[in-house]
Amino acid sequence: MRCTFCQWALSLAIVANLVILYYGTKLQQRVLPRHRELGRLSSQRPSNNSVPGVTILIREFEDFENYVPEVVQSFLKNNPTQPVVVAADILPYPPMQLPSSPHVHLVVLKPSPEQPAYASRPEYYVQTEYVALVPDGVRVDATKQLEKMLEEYKASRGQAHMVAAPIESLIPLHCLDLMVSLKEWTATYSMATSSNLCSALRGEAVILLQTRDFFNLSSPLAKPLSSSLFIQSSLRGWKVRILEDISFPSTQQPLFTSSHNQWKADNHAKASRxxxxxxxxxxxxxxxxxxxxxxxxxxxxxxxxxxxxxDTPDYLYQDRWTPPCCLKALRETTSYVISILESSGVRYWLEGGTLLGAARHQDIIPWDYDVDLGIYLEDIPNCEFLRNIESGSIVDEKGYVWEKAIEGDFFRVQYSETNHLHVDLWPFYPRNGIMTKNTWTDHKQDVEFPEHFLKPLVPMSFAGFTALAPNDYRSFVELKFGEGVIENPEYPNPAFRKLRSGS
Known part of the structure; x- marks a missing residue:
């Protein structure tokens, strides 16, 4: 019997459909487990961290050598249903062999494109009301330290937001007071007046606090964890209480078994800090x-x-003042420039906002970004750097850069070739008893003034050294800025940013 063309086409279509059905089934069998796993994870999302108890959170450890599996196992041995979350920046390598338990989760903070958003967020795996931050190398014994810590925490409500239990055989735990001024870009530690209630700790400890408090911090998982935690908590006025009658043992062996690994860990800690x-x-x-x-x-x-x-640096828009490293560089540059001017026989004086800072703070104004000095135009040839600038900028032996400003007939000394924090030198000359100059700016304080303010120049404390300033400096700055300017500080351009009262 001979097959017609239509019969052949029908047979081929049937075979093709069977092949597609077979491979489609295989593909579905491969894909479904992954979807089931994602569904299982989704069903584990907690509701408002309302389950009683404490979750162990292990955040800081080194991939190349750690005791995290042993730490987790010690907690599970004491309590097989103990929730544990291990948070890693990336998937640890060599692979971390955590105990197989539905209560233990390894959360990789780096998102993966095929996973839901919560898969990289540890807060979704912490379902308990409290969380304990546990360093690597800690063990738990049968004395139920967590339960005791929780009891002490509840007893400390209204006094402390956190309780801390020291770790044996490590650096002793010390109470510190921590003051953080974001406006001044500064964190200041000091020894606490209390031995067990303070705003920061020096040394390793297990720290317990409410889950909602911890994960409501702006960066709860930033490393180093304790430094990050106490900076953020001190800004909120939180206190931590050291529990002197509770402690955790550490591993019997050093955390790092080779000097090379210790060196790597120290470098990582320094870099993360x-x-x-x-x-x-x-x-x-x-x-x-x-x-x-x-x-x-x-x-x-x-x-x-x-x-x-x-006239408004970007940091003022952030409600901050001049970064202290910039003030430090400006002080160094000013002291250096003045020493060169004095040794060269160039008459100078604190000018404009710099004199105002000296009058008000004996220092640079806390939000200023440069320093201004007036000089006599006729004295410029006395200074080697100034008289030779016309041929281009000069980098002196200390790395400071002397140059003619592109904005006009004045000079600028920069902190370095890379860092352009600077001191401006404004050449004035007398004309009929009035000090004037060739380049003017649109700053209201940039005006002519009588030469008698400079005869004589008088010493004045400024930025940790003594500089020369106009005599009757109050009248001088009020001529420049207006009456009462010393007692009534304001930002350089109030139309854009006002200085809030009490700042």
Whole structure:
């Protein structure tokens, strides 16, 4: 029997459909488990962290060497239903072999495109009312420390937002007071007056607080975790109480078994601390021993703010003042420039807003971004740097840059070739007893003035050293800025940004 063309076409269509059905079924079998898993995760989303109890949150550890599985196992041994969340920036490698338990979750904070949003957010896996922040290397024994911590927390309500239990055999836990001034970009630590109630801790501890408080912080998982936590909590006025009768044992072995791994961990800690302060906008940290750490600009970096528009730097729009590293650089530059002018026989004086800062603060105005000095035009040839600038900028042996300003007939000394924080030198000359100059700006204080203010020049405290200033400085600055300007501070352009009362 011979097959017609139509019969052949029908047979081929049937075979093609069977092939499609077969591979479609296989594909569905491969895809469905993934969808079921996502559905299972979705069903685990908590409701308002209302379940009684405490979830262990382990945030800080090193991928290359850690005791996280052992830490988790020690808590599960004490309580098999203990909820544990391990939060990692990226999927740990080498792979972390956590105990197999429906109560243990490894949450990778870096989102993955095929997962729902909550899969990378630990707060969705913390269903309990309380959370305990546990460092790597901590163990729990049969004394039920968590239950005791929770009891102490409830007893401390109204007094402390957090309780902390020290870890044995590590650095002793110390109570510190922490003052954070975002306006001044500064965090200041000091020894607390109380031994067990304060705003920050030095040393390792297990810290317990309410879940809603922790995850309502702007950056609850920023590292280093304790530094991040206490900076944010101190801004909210929270206190932490040290529980002196509760402690946790640590692992019997060192956390890192080789000097190389310890070196890596120390570098990671240093880098994360620097990144934390940059992210939080903290440029200066004063430690409890009064040593200072700087995290802002330097001679090798750009300054902390960009081009200034309308006399209002960008930091004023952020309700902040001049970053302290910038003030430090301006003080150094001013002291250096004045030493050169004095040794060269160039008469100078504190000018404009710089003199106003000296009169009001004996320093640079806290929100100013440059320094102004007046000089006598006829003295310019006395200074090697100033008389040779016409041929181009000069980088001196200290790395300061001397140049002719492109905006007019005045000079500028920059902190470095990279960092353009600067001191402006304005050449004046007398004409019929009045000091005038060739370049004027639209600043209201940029006006002529009688030469008698400069005869004589008088010493004045400024920025930690002594500089020369006009005699009768009050009348001088009131001529420039208006009556009562010393007692009534204001931002340089109130039309754009006003200084709030009490600032």
């Amino acid at each position: 620097a990144q934390l302060f940059r992210d939080f906008g903290i440029r200066r940290v004063v430690m409890e021993d009064e040593k200072q750490q700087w995290y802002g600009c330097s001679k090798e970096t750009l300054r902390c703010f960009g081009t200034v528009h309308d």
